Amino acid sequence: MSNPSDIILARMMSLHPKIIDLTLDRVWRLLEALGHPERHLPPVIHIAGTNGKGSTQAMLRAGLEATGAAVHAYTSPHLARFHERIRLAGRLIDEDALFAVLEECEAANGPDSITYFEITTCAALLAFARIPADYTLLEVGLGGRLDATNVVEIPRLTVITPVSIDHQQYLGDTLAEIAGEKAGILKEGVPCIVGAQEDVALDVIEARAARLHAPLLVHGRNWHVWEEHGRMVYQDEQGLLDLPMPALIGAHQVQNAGMAIAALRALGKNSAACEAAVTRAEWPARLxxxxxxxxxxxxxxxxxxxxxxxxxxxxxxxxxxxxxxxxxxxxxxxxxxxxxxxxxxxxxxxxxxxxxxxxxxxxxxxxxxxxxxxxxxxxxxxxxxxxxxxxxxxxxxxxxxxxxxxxxxxxxxxxxxxxxxxx
CATH class of the missing domain: 3.90.190.20 (Mur ligase, C-terminal domain)
Structure with a gap:
């Protein structure tokens, strides 16, 4: 039997003929009708990239929560239930709260055209704005520059995970074009953690960062991470951390853990938070x-x-x-x-x-x-x-x-x- 929120979500699928249609015009219109919840969020960490966004976010959340912080988190797509996309101060959104924000967004939008991802992202932002927390983790749905999550004027931090070829029909045929879309989350003066990149992608990210005076903390330059004797070693200008291997399986998770730790260090968190990021993260359907x-x-x-x-x-x-x-x-x-x-x-x-x-x-x-x-x-x-x-x-x-x-x-x-x- 369907939940009330499932019935609204089904209606929302029909509000726009295309599943993906990258522009922010419809999002801005609805956010204005809702009273601009994106301006009232706890400090935002915005994560874009091709691979590793979800795992990096899961590790970052585990590290922040280990310090006692309450963390909102937004991710997509969901696996089994839509509720997985919205985590309010550490807990998955419950059915009543989800129904309430979906209903409010549907009423505010009326019959106007808007994609499913856009209207549900607005619902998530509305939920986040109303519940106190210490941080908001926003994972980009697709690209970055024109993604519905890219509406926060001054995030606390941005993260760009490794960029590779994917979603060419929306983001461009070359790695440089795709990197340009991901780099669209960079904001004036806001630091960005940059994961391992091919040179062509890094050049694009660096050029945009220079225009925006956004400090970059780049893998292989400002921070390093590697496996050694069955342990994970992380090093930056603050020093060296000797940590267990990530609970999430795979050599690529060492790189994801490195980005999460670089973000935690940029936020002033200690080595215990970094160890928790590595050991406590859970992320379904990643090996x-x-x-x-x-x-x-x-x-x-x-x-x-x-x-x-x-x-x-x-x-x-x-x-x-x-x-x-x-x-x-x-x-x-x-x-x-x-x-x-x-x-x-x-x-x-x-x-x-x-x-x-x-x-x-x-x-x-x-x-x-x-x-x-x-x-x-x-x-x-x-x-x-x-x-x-x-x-x-x-x-x-x-x-x-x-x-x-x-x-x-x-x-x-x-x-x-x-x-x-x-x-």
Whole structure:
């Protein structure tokens, strides 16, 4: 049975013909009608980038909360329930509070055109403005410059995670163009933490920062992070930290942890906060081991893992992380959207996996058909077949490849579907 908020969210999907239409005009109009909640937020940390935004935000939140701070957090997309997008002073928004802000935004907007992401972002900002907290973490939905989150005049800090090629249909075909969109979150005089970047992306970010007199704290220059003897070492001008490896699995999480720690240090937080960022963060569907539920039962004797990464850079990071786990044969269950570079994602994974079962993502209009995904998998050297759903795919692999490690991957939308199906 649907919650009242689900009914409003369904109506909001119909307020604009396009799912994505990058401009801030509609957002400004609605924020004005709501009394400009974006001007009344606790200090904002705004996070853009291609990969690692969610993990970096999760670590930053864990570090801040360890100091006793109350933290609002906004992220997208959700996996199982919309409520996951809005965290109020440390707790997921409850149904009554969500319904109230959605209803208020719907009434203020009236019949005017506005995208689903825009109106729901305004609802999140309204909720954040009304509940006291010490910080607000805003994760960009897409790009940065014209993203609905980019309405805060003077954030406390900005963060740009590694930029790579993704969403070309909206952000541009070159790395420089995409970096320019991400750098759109930079603000006059506001410090920015910059994760590891290719030179062309860093040049664009630095040029914009120079125009805005925004101080940059750049990976490899102002701060460094690396793995050494099974520990994580972070170093900046304040000194050196010897920390445990991140609770989130994968070598790429060391880089994400580095950005979170650089942000915490810029905010004046101590080494205990930095250690908590690394050890206490939780972030579903980022190389998450599933241990209970019907899918795990169907995978009898096999390990079952879930990851929502979906572009070429994510494929590289995922292959590297899987290569570090105790050795087991690897098989994949994969479903992707038709807007993604499927071969770019699968190519690095083909080096570590033996087989793939392809799915169409249930309920997603933009899913790649399972047979197209299977064809792309064969193109990069994987043995591939198709299945009706995740349960059938996992059962097939458990029977044909007993004792293997099964990774469900390719899309956050598929990951959300799996988490719902698995209870």
């Amino acid at each position: 998450q081991r599933l241990r209970h539920g019907p899918l795990v039962a169907a995978a009898a004797g096999c390990e079952l893992w879930l990851d929502g990464g979906h572009n070429a850079a994510a494929g590289v990071a995922l292959a590297e992380a899987l290569g570090r786990l105790p050795q087991r044969p690897l098989a994949m269950v994969c479903g992707m959207l038709n807007t993604k570079d499927i071969r770019g994602f699968l190519r690095p994974l083909a080096a570590v996996a033996e087989a793939l079962v392809a799915l169409s993502i249930p309920g997603e209009a933009n899913t790649l058909p399972a047979d197209v995904t299977a064809g792309a998998a064969r193109d990069v050297g994987l043995h591939a077949s198709t299945a009706e759903d995740a349960l059938a795919a996992v059962s097939t692999l458990a029977q044909s490849r007993p004792g293997s490690r099964i990774l469900i991957c390719g899309s956050l939308y598929l990951a959300g579907n799996v988490l719902r199906e698995n209870g």
